[in-house]
Amino acid sequence: MKMSFLTLVLTATVALIGAMGGAMAWDQGQYKKMPDAELKKKLTSLQYEVTQKSETEKPFKNEYWDNHKEGIYVDIVSGEPLFSSQDKYDSGTGWPSFTKPLVTSNIQTREDRHLFFIKRIEVRSRLGNSHLGHVFDDGPAPTGKRYCMNSAAMKFIPKEKLKESGYGEFERLFATK
Numbered sequence: 001m002k003m004s005f006l007t008l009v010l011t012a013t014v015a016l017i018g019a020m021g022g023a024m025a026w027d028q029g030q031y032k033k034m035p036d037a038e039l040k041k042k043l044t045s046l047q048y049e050v051t052q053k054s055e056t057e058k059p060f061k062n063e064y065w066d067n068h069k070e071g072i073y074v075d076i077v078s079g080e081p082l083f084s085s086q087d088k089y090d091s092g093t094g095w096p097s098f099t100k101p102l103v104t105s106n107i108q109t110r111e112d113r114h115l116f117f118i119k120r121i122e123v124r125s126r127l128g129n130s131h132l133g134h135v136f137d138d139g140p141a142p143t144g145k146r147y148c149m150n151s152a153a154m155k156f157i158p159k160e161k162l163k164e165s166g167y168g169e170f171e172r173l174f175a176t177k
Helices: 005-019 036-042 045-053 168-174
Strands: 071-075 081-084 107-115 118-125 131-136 146-149 154-158
Touching (some): 036 045, 045 131, 081 146, 081 168, 107 131
Antiparallel strands (some): 071 081, 071 154, 107 118, 118 131, 131 146
């Protein structure tokens, strides 16, 4: 039986991942966006407006702008892992800000010109397609980025609950040395 090069590469990749004990960060198949009618039932009106209509919550009057607990932030719509508390910092803006994503492949960016002549870069979750916020080039080292996110677009998973919430892969980030 002849295999195409692509089939061979995919087969080898799957075999390698299996041999590594499934060492992928997670099963992306478990993260999905539910139908709009279900989202309207599951989310608060603010969460829906922010994630589905690209609105912005008020600064300093949101759930996570001043959260100092250790853990990860996931998409409120799909559950995709987005950011870690280890990359969170006080940007002084009143929104939770991060220097980098936890899982880069879960983030999409695109140009946003909703504020007339101001060009911004919008940040969306890849699978949930949730509006998360914007990224700016005025953050601290080492990345120089400020991922300025809406709390309403995220759910915080404390480090103590990562495993029971299905995010055990990320416990290693908070292991004491």
